[in-house]
Amino acid sequence: MTRMLISATINGDACDFLADPADTLLDALRDELGLTGSKEGCGSGDCGACTVMMDGDMVCSCLVLAAEAEGRVISTIEGVADGSQLHPIQRKFLELGALQCGFCTPGFIVATKALLDRNPDPSESEVRYWLAGNLCRCTGYDKIVHAVLDAAAEMRQDHQSRRMPA
Amino acid sequence: MNAPESKRAFRLVGTRPVRPDGVDKVTGKALYGPDFVAAGMIHGAILRSPHPHARIKSIDTRKAEALAGVKAVVTGADFPSSTSHEILLGEGTGNVRYASQNCMAQGKALYEGHAVAAIAATSEAVARAALELIEVDYEVLPHVMDIASAMASDAPLLHDDIFTKGLDPKPERASNVPLRFTTARGDPAAAIASAHTVISGKFTLLPVHQGYIEPHACVASWNSDGQGQIWASSQGAFMIRELTAGILGISQANIRVTPLEIGGGFGGKTTIYLEPVAMLLSRKSGRPVRLAMRRDEVFRASGPAPGGEVEITMAADADGTITGVELEFKLMGGAFPGSDTHPAAFSALAHYNIANCRVTGWDVLCNMASTAAYRAPGAPQTVFAVESCIDELAIKLGIDPIDLRLKNAVRPGDIGLMRVPAGEVGYVECLEAAKAHPHWSAPLGPNQGRGVAGGVWGNYGGSSTVVVSVADDGSVLVTTGSPDIGGSRASMAIMAAETLEIAYEQVRVNIADTSSIGFSMLTGGSRTTFATGKAVVEACEAVIADLCGRAAAMWGVDASGAVWRDGAVHCLAGEQKDQVLTLRELAAKANFGKGPIAAEISLNATGILPGFGVHICDTEVDPETGHVAIVRYTAVQDVGTAIHPDYVEGQMQGGAAQGIGWALSEGYLFDKSGRMENPGFLDYRMPVCSDLPMIATVMIEKPNPAHPYGVKGVGEVPIVPPLGAVANAVSRTIGLRQRDLPMTPDRVWSQLQAAKA
Numbered sequence: 010m011t012r013m014l015i016s017a018t019i020n021g022d023a024c025d026f027l028a029d030p031a032d033t034l035l036d037a038l039r040d041e042l043g044l045t046g047s048k049e050g051c052g053s054g055d056c057g058a059c060t061v062m063m064d065g066d067m068v069c070s071c072l073v074l075a076a077e078a079e080g081r082v083i084s085t086i087e088g089v090a091d092g093s094q095l096h097p098i099q100r101k102f103l104e105l106g107a108l109q110c111g112f113c114t115p116g117f118i119v120a121t122k123a124l125l126d127r128n129p130d131p132s133e134s135e136v137r138y139w140l141a142g143n144l145c146r147c148t149g150y151d152k153i154v155h156a157v158l159d160a161a162a163e164m165r166q167d168h169q170s171r172r173m174p175a
Numbered sequence: 176m177n178a179p180e181s182k183r184a185f186r187l188v189g190t191r192p193v194r195p196d197g198v199d200k201v202t203g204k205a206l207y208g209p210d211f212v213a214a215g216m217i218h219g220a221i222l223r224s225p226h227p228h229a230r231i232k233s234i235d236t237r238k239a240e241a242l243a244g245v246k247a248v249v250t251g252a253d254f255p256s257s258t259s260h261e262i263l264l265g266e267g268t269g270n271v272r273y274a275s276q277n278c279m280a281q282g283k284a285l286y287e288g289h290a291v292a293a294i295a296a297t298s299e300a301v302a303r304a305a306l307e308l309i310e311v312d313y314e315v316l317p318h319v320m321d322i323a324s325a326m327a328s329d330a331p332l333l334h335d336d337i338f339t340k341g342l343d344p345k346p347e348r349a350s351n352v353p354l355r356f357t358t359a360r361g362d363p364a365a366a367i368a369s370a371h372t373v374i375s376g377k378f379t380l381l382p383v384h385q386g387y388i389e390p391h392a393c394v395a396s397w398n399s400d401g402q403g404q405i406w407a408s409s410q411g412a413f414m415i416r417e418l419t420a421g422i423l424g425i426s427q428a429n430i431r432v433t434p435l436e437i438g439g440g441f442g443g444k445t446t447i448y449l450e451p452v453a454m455l456l457s458r459k460s461g462r463p464v465r466l467a468m469r470r471d472e473v474f475r476a477s478g479p480a481p482g483g484e485v486e487i488t489m490a491a492d493a494d495g496t497i498t499g500v501e502l503e504f505k506l507m508g509g510a511f512p513g514s515d516t517h518p519a520a521f522s523a524l525a526h527y528n529i530a531n532c533r534v535t536g537w538d539v540l541c542n543m544a545s546t547a548a549y550r551a552p553g554a555p556q557t558v559f560a561v562e563s564c565i566d567e568l569a570i571k572l573g574i575d576p577i578d579l580r581l582k583n584a585v586r587p588g589d590i591g592l593m594r595v596p597a598g599e600v601g602y603v604e605c606l607e608a609a610k611a612h613p614h615w616s617a618p619l620g621p622n623q624g625r626g627v628a629g630g631v632w633g634n635y636g637g638s639s640t641v642v643v644s645v646a647d648d649g650s651v652l653v654t655t656g657s658p659d660i661g662g663s664r665a666s667m668a669i670m671a672a673e674t675l676e677i678a679y680e681q682v683r684v685n686i687a688d689t690s691s692i693g694f695s696m697l698t699g700g701s702r703t704t705f706a707t708g709k710a711v712v713e714a715c716e717a718v719i720a721d722l723c724g725r726a727a728a729m730w731g732v733d734a735s736g737a738v739w740r741d742g743a744v745h746c747l748a749g750e751q752k753d754q755v756l757t758l759r760e761l762a763a764k765a766n767f768g769k770g771p772i773a774a775e776i777s778l779n780a781t782g783i784l785p786g787f788g789v790h791i792c793d794t795e796v797d798p799e800t801g802h803v804a805i806v807r808y809t810a811v812q813d814v815g816t817a818i819h820p821d822y823v824e825g826q827m828q829g830g831a832a833q834g835i836g837w838a839l840s841e842g843y844l845f846d847k848s849g850r851m852e853n854p855g856f857l858d859y860r861m862p863v864c865s866d867l868p869m870i871a872t873v874m875i876e877k878p879n880p881a882h883p884y885g886v887k888g889v890g891e892v893p894i895v896p897p898l899g900a901v902a903n904a905v906s907r908t909i910g911l912r913q914r915d916l917p918m919t920p921d922r923v924w925s926q927l928q929a930a931k932a
Contacts, residue, residue, distance in 0.1 A: 029300065031300070039210075044203070045203070045206070045209075045210040046202070046203015046204065047203070048207070048209070048388070048389070048438070049209065049390070050388040050389065050390070050438075050470065050856075051470040051855060051856050052469055052470060053470065053855055053856070053857065055855060055856035055857045056388055056470075056856050058388055085203070086202065086203035087202065087203045089202070090202055095198070095201065095202070099201040099202065102201050103193045103194070103197040103198070103201055104193060105821070106191065106194075106662070106819075106821030106822055106824075106825055108197075108200055108201070109439075109660070109661035109662060109822070109825050109826075109829065110387070110388075110389070110436075110437060110438050110439045110440075110660060110661060111196075111200030111201075111205055111436065111438070112207055112387075112388045112389045112436075112438025112439060113388050113438075114200055114201055115201075115203045118201060133869075134865075136864070137864045137865040137867075138864075138865045140863075140864040140865075141863045141864050141865040141866075142863075143863075143864070144388055144856060144861060144863060145388070145864075146385075146386045146387055146388055146439050146441070146829070146832075146833070146861065147439055147661060147825065147829045148825055148828060148829050148832075149825075149828035149829045149830075149831055149832030149833075149862075149867060149870050150828075150832065150864045150867055151824075151828045151867075151869050151870045152821070152824070152825060152828070153864070154864065154869070155869075
């Protein structure tokens with residue numbers, strides 16, 4: 010099988026990688042690029058553990074072919090923090106104990122960021138339906154929803170304080 | 176050390192610091208089972224039986240071996256014939272011969288998805304292509320998928336050497352029933368015959384999967400000198416070592432198992448499926464081999480928890496005193512013996528004090544994957560029937576269902592089926608807290624109903640090894656052999672820092688590989704914070720004693736003249752009276768004096784106490800569709816002491832959610848040919864975020880005197896009450912008793928239609 014050369018922007022960096030035509034974007038991220046933060050829980054788009062952003066859209070990377078990444082802008086869990094500075098969503102997940110095993114956590118954080126980028130003030134119900142494509146078996150979702158709502162509140166406040174004149 | 180009388184005496188126990196492994200887990204850096212890569216690693220794949228029951232007449236692997244890139248092929252013929260012996264796991268035992276036959280079919284395939292052959296190749300794609308080239312000649316045999324046909328006298332047998340234990344006389348014919356177990360006290364038949372009120376019913380449940388999001392995965396490397404290494408996620412690295420060594424017939428010291436982060440287990444990762452196969456592929460190929468399951472393989476070949484049926488008859492006086500219970504259950508164990516019969520029997524009535532009862536359990540085999548432990552294994556099934564029956568009794572007698580439970584609740588000193596007096600048990604406190612909770616008296620809307628149910632789990636202690644060492648800058652390392660499946664590093668660090676009276680951040684916790692620390696039983700049975708935590712505290716106390724001795728020697732006073740306070744040794748006597756040596760100062764001097772500061776504790780923790788839960792659930796049933804929505808949920812639990820309350824509440828909420836799934840939407844479905852119809856997360860429907868409300872928690876802290884900080888174990892209790900709580904809520908919502916799980920919309924709708932007609 011001839012491998013294809015794919016060029017994409019991943020977490021802000023230009024990347025070239027090889028992929029089989031049948032490889033998924035998730036395979037490429039994990040096996041070619043060593044970005045194992047995106048997880049494979051099902052391989053069928055049902056669990057959301059592989060959630061990444063592609064050109065601003067939230068996708069299950071197990072349902073995207075690696076070849077489809079050509080020329081695209083991809084961001085993964087590894088790109089959520091600003092260097093060693095945790096994103097407020099990551100910080101809130103830690104502060105509120107919103108993870109137990111942590112395996113689904115990368116997908117939840119990427120999906121939450123996508124939600125809050127679109128809707129900075131979601132209701133509990135909006136959070137629950139937005140995250141309905143991400144399975145968590147440990148937490149019963151309670152602390153995750155609290156962490157998302159808390160992160161949203163903090164981000165709104167930060168946003169406002171940045172806009173305020175000095 | 177006895178448990179302090181007030182939790183306010185603690186500095187750190189009961190606080191909620193960020194877990195030490197947290198940043199790795201929110202940034203994607205943490206390495207789980209499927210993430211590990213070894214130098215020179217190749218990839219394996221497993222061929223699985225398409226038949227639920229078939230004799231393997233021959234396997235021809237020649238074409239597969241000839242495919243470019245294929246490095247090794249393994250079949251059942253490569254497995255040494257194992258002797259049948261049991262090893263002690265977290266909440267039961269594992270049989271090495273059955274574990275071997277479950278890893279790879281040897282002679283017969285016993286369920287759809289049973290491993291038949293494995294291949295290692297330069298890529299997973301090549302390995303999977305090679306699987307297609309393996310020719311297996313099957314003689315398809317008749318299969319059994321349900322209890323009645325498995326127990327029939329003419330049933331096709333899974334094993335020809337299983338004779339029902341617990342029958343007198345011993346049966347002469349082999350059967351699909353490995354065990355019948357009975358435990359009893361008093362005279363239940365007489366109590367039932369003379370009772371004021373008798374309630375009875377038959378309850379059914381489907382098998383359900385533990386549903387961890389991380390599929391099983393491992394990397395193994397086995398050299399020609401006999402030494403091997405395994406990197407895997409599981410609930411117990413030592414469990415992997417023992418079972419793999421037993422299956423392969425090699426010494427345990429020749430296998431080093433490194434635990435990776437585990438992406439959920441819930442009991443399902445207390446046994447092994449892949450490791451011996453990967454070891455054999457590695458030995459043949461000379462390369463490290465990675466093996467990982469896909470989700471459909473996880474469903475078909477790992478777990479599940481047994482489904483089955485429970486028949487119960489309950490007798491009571493007019494005042495609600497339960498005078499007698501007869502309970503008989505049959506659990507479908509799948510392909511090998513061991514379907515939680517004992518814990519199911521002992522958990523059924525352990526939260527009540529009933530003078531006359533008999534519990535009989537049957538372990539029944541069928542052509543489904545061999546069942547594995549699932550959170551309080553066996554208890555949800557039998558307690559579902561008991562709690563439903565009590566609800567029906569409450570309605571019939573016109574008594575508040577919490578009051579009825581209070582009347583019969585187990586209290587300290589009561590003698591139960593285990594013949595030992597109950598210790599500091601907190602079921603009464605849980606029931607009283609549930610009754611006082613605003614949820615219990617809140618108004619209900621149209622098409623809504625409220626259910627309550629209790630439950631119990633015995634918890635476990637067992638063997639753990641811990642090393643506490645002090646670096647020469649005074650920072651502290653706690654090393655355990657207990658995998659962290661939900662925040663236990665944080666609990667260990669809290670208990671160490673509490674004991675040493677130092678800052679939480681000054682302590683770091685590591686989980687060692689099996690060659691780097693003494694034996695520790697797996698993380699299961701809700702034992703880790705109790706047993707490993709006890710070892711952490713004792714090791715810290717040994718370090719304190721050592722440091723006091725060193726300081727006393729420096730000051731020229733005897734041991735009683737040096738005491739530990741606020742993370743330092745204080746001099747009480749002699750010329751140096753009131754002098755202080757801090758941990759850091761003593762650590763800096765260590766290598767110029769007595770040597771490194773470290774203590775190792777190996778113990779077998781006893782003094783376990785059961786945990787109790789009471790859950791309140793409000794449901795709303797859509798009369799048009801039969802869909803059940805959970806509109807409000809409250810979980811109350813006797814937790815002993817909550818070391819890190821976030822992770823205790825998290826256990827309560829997660830267990831409740833799993834129980835709600837079991838009650839409403841989860842279940843294995845098989846077609847007539849014995850093949851699983853829903854081996855994926857789309858059709859095997861676990862609760863998602865929009866299915867659930869917030870889950871309120873009430874922690875009742877009634878400390879366990881046998882643990883330095885009062886820990887009881889919290890992980891398993893919360894899956895026990897929800898089945899009954901949800902079923903009772905639905906029963907009260909629609910006025911029809913729910914005895915069959917899951918209560919899917921089609922089942923509920925059909926009942927509504929039948930009731931209308």
